[in-house]
Amino acid sequence: MLIFQHSSKGRQNKAQIAITAPSNNLVPEHLRRKTPAFLPEVSELQAVRHYTRLSQKNFSIDSHFYPLGSCTMKYNPRACNILASLPGFTQLHPQAPLIMQQGFMACMFELQEILAEITGMPAISLAPMAGAQGEFAGIAMIKAYHDARNDTARCEILVPDAAHGTNPATAVMCGYKVREIPTNLEGDVDISALKAAISEKTAGIMLTNPSTLGVFERQIKDISDIIHKAGGLLYYDGANLNAILGKVRPGDMGFDVIHMNLHKTFSTPHGGGGPGAGPVGVSHRLRPYLPVPIVVKNKHSDNTFTYQWEDEQQHPQSIGQLSAYNGNAGILLRAYIYARMLGKEGMIRVAEYATLNANYMMQRLKNSGFEVTFPRRATHEFIISLRYLAKHYNVNAMDFAKRLLDKGFHAPTTYFPLLVPECFLIEPTETESKEAIDAFVEAMQEIAEEAKNDPNLVKNAPYTLPVQRLDDVKAARELNLIYTTTNID
Amino acid sequence: MNAIPEELKYTQTHEWVRVEGNEVIIGITHHAQELLGDMVYVELPETGSCFSIEEDCAVVESVKAASDIYAPLDGEIIAVNDNLADSPELINQSPYEEGWLIRMKITATEQLDNLLDANTYQDVIASEDSK
Numbered sequence: 320m321l322i323f324q325h326s327s328k329g330r331q332n333k334a335q336i337a338i339t340a341p342s343n344n345l346v347p348e349h350l351r352r353k354t355p356a357f358l359p360e361v362s363e364l365q366a367v368r369h370y371t372r373l374s375q376k377n378f379s380i381d382s383h384f385y386p387l388g389s390c391t392m393k394y395n396p397r398a399c400n401i402l403a404s405l406p407g408f409t410q411l412h413p414q415a416p417l418i419m420q421q422g423f424m425a426c427m428f429e430l431q432e433i434l435a436e437i438t439g440m441p442a443i444s445l446a447p448m449a450g451a452q453g454e455f456a457g458i459a460m461i462k463a464y465h466d467a468r469n470d471t472a473r474c475e476i477l478v479p480d481a482a483h484g485t486n487p488a489t490a491v492m493c494g495y496k497v498r499e500i501p502t503n504l505e506g507d508v509d510i511s512a513l514k515a516a517i518s519e520k521t522a523g524i525m526l527t528n529p530s531t532l533g534v535f536e537r538q539i540k541d542i543s544d545i546i547h548k549a550g551g552l553l554y555y556d557g558a559n560l561n562a563i564l565g566k567v568r569p570g571d572m573g574f575d576v577i578h579m580n581l582h583k584t585f586s587t588p589h590g591g592g593g594p595g596a597g598p599v600g601v602s603h604r605l606r607p608y609l610p611v612p613i614v615v616k617n618k619h620s621d622n623t624f625t626y627q628w629e630d631e632q633q634h635p636q637s638i639g640q641l642s643a644y645n646g647n648a649g650i651l652l653r654a655y656i657y658a659r660m661l662g663k664e665g666m667i668r669v670a671e672y673a674t675l676n677a678n679y680m681m682q683r684l685k686n687s688g689f690e691v692t693f694p695r696r697a698t699h700e701f702i703i704s705l706r707y708l709a710k711h712y713n714v715n716a717m718d719f720a721k722r723l724l725d726k727g728f729h730a731p732t733t734y735f736p737l738l739v740p741e742c743f744l745i746e747p748t749e750t751e752s753k754e755a756i757d758a759f760v761e762a763m764q765e766i767a768e769e770a771k772n773d774p775n776l777v778k779n780a781p782y783t784l785p786v787q788r789l790d791d792v793k794a795a796r797e798l799n800l801i802y803t804t805t806n807i808d
Numbered sequence: 809m810n811a812i813p814e815e816l817k818y819t820q821t822h823e824w825v826r827v828e829g830n831e832v833i834i835g836i837t838h839h840a841q842e843l844l845g846d847m848v849y850v851e852l853p854e855t856g857s858c859f860s861i862e863e864d865c866a867v868v869e870s871v872k873a874a875s876d877i878y879a880p881l882d883g884e885i886i887a888v889n890d891n892l893a894d895s896p897e898l899i900n901q902s903p904y905e906e907g908w909l910i911r912m913k914i915t916a917t918e919q920l921d922n923l924l925d926a927n928t929y930q931d932v933i934a935s936e937d938s939k
Binding site: 734737740791792795796 | 843846848849871872873875896897
């Protein structure tokens with residue numbers, strides 16, 4: 320039900336009505352609207368109830384296990400949000416005098432240092448406002464690097480088919496042509512196909528490691544050598560760092576640039592479009608092109624120091640500014656607080672439990688008869704294929720996913736990555752208990768039995784939710800999000 | 809399993825090719841549309857544009873994914889199926905007839921020899937199934 324459907328024409332709450340109507344004399348006559356705004360006429364209490372009810376219909380990490388692979392729906396400690404919401408932060412205007420910003424800037428400077436240490440990259444910019452902008456900044460820097468060397472024939476970016484789905488779009492946005500590189504049956508990049516695709520046109524490669532197949536790319540050093548020898552650069556999609564925190568660093572693998580989705584790994588809830596933060600880290604050769612502003616710490620002769628913003632004046636080769644100020648301050652603060660609360664030891668435990676939980680669940684599902692696509696050790700996530708059930712019982716991955724909702728679990732990622740048929744990409748994350756993981760495995764076993772004994776039960780799921788199957792084809796073909804008065808009458 | 813038309817030629821990437829002299833009509837196979845699911849959008853090339861073999865020349869988008877279509881041969885686009893703009897579902901309903909994508913004038917007829925016949929394409933699908 321929409322809030323407009325609660326509306327009743329001319330509704331007033333006499334108990335709450337303002338004593339004097341606000342004057343609109345401050346707005347010049349010609350700027351005032353001629354027709355009343357189309358707003359729902361509801362009381363404050365009705366509005367509160369309406370949106371509270373809607374929120375209760377959500378599947379969310381606060382209410383349900385949410386093993387959505389590639390998305391890292393983990394618990395974000397409330398403390399990070401509380402500390403990032405201290406008035407000293409929230410009431411700080413970005414144009415306040417520098418002397419009033421020193422505390423915030425100290426946090427940002429230290430966050431740059433922490434991310435440099437985690438990624439093994441010598442320099443960081445916190446400027447990108449989200450993952451997509453971080454990816455864009457990364458490839459824009461690769462382009463700026465080649466352009467600065469007059470190496471302009473490089474027009475292709477290689478993207479393995481196990482890379483994140485957004486990578487080809489980023490390369491195209493930056494004016495490159497995409498060449499897809501296949502993956503072998505073990506889940507590693509097909510090296511002979513990579514060698515065949517390399518040429519004087521190669522600007523670089525975009526890799527996700529661990530890949531979206533939930534396995535670690537074991538030949539990364541070879542790939543790095545091959546690309547660098549050909550004059551290209553390596554881009555690391557660090558959308559999710561859960562599996563590698565404190566364990567292995569993209570800089571040490573030979574990558575030249577990485578973006579990080581702080582809103583996945585570093586304590587900001589996400590999904591639904593943001594806000595996010597997508598800082599970038601670079602090797603020495605890309606350092607001059609980092610987006611600005613960047614925080615620096617200046618030491619003075621009396622041993623005190625102050626923090627300063629550096630912009631295009633100090634970084635003339637920078638790809639530029641990506642937003643009005645310095646990225647998404649609130650998200651960056653949460654990430655800083657999360658990192659400081661965990662410390663290095665805690666980071667390592669995040670990676671260890673993220674991979675332990677994934678491997679435990681993978682092994683239990685395998686023992687229950689599910690087909691694990693890449694049976695070698697998983698990283699923070701893994702893939703199962705339900706093609707056996709699809710073929711023999713006509714119950715596909717989507718049906719299975721919908722039935723999981725009835726059992727009280729958010730479905731894993733379905734039909735991604737594209738190269739595995741009828742797949743689930745499952746990521747339990749480090750914040751789930753063994754009990755939660757076991758309960759999910761049991762639900763999976765139950766549904767597999769249902770699919771064999773009573774396929775229609777699964778094919779018609781869900782039964783317990785406010786909406787059943789949505790018409791996603793109609794939504795894609797005839798998307799209409801506008802509610803008009805004619806809908807009311 | 810839906811029949812694979814004998815008279816057409818095929819690619820490893822699930823395009824079909826109908827040869828008419830030095831022109832070809834190109835679409836995606838029944839198997840491909842089944843894998844992709846319901847089509848919601850099709851992006852076709854400009855008439856007059858030229859493509860080399862294996863270059864991506866069109867995009868089909870389903871509820872599951874957006875997929876590139878690769879030119880099976882070198883050639884110039886001489887017509888595209890305009891009906892798909894309003895009715896992308898034709899690809900699902902009639903992949904080999906009304907759901908055709910593009911018509912090309914081909915420049916290297918010897919490339920036709922490298923395309924697959926119906927039997928070989930059947931084997932490609934079978935081997936994918938057993939992987």
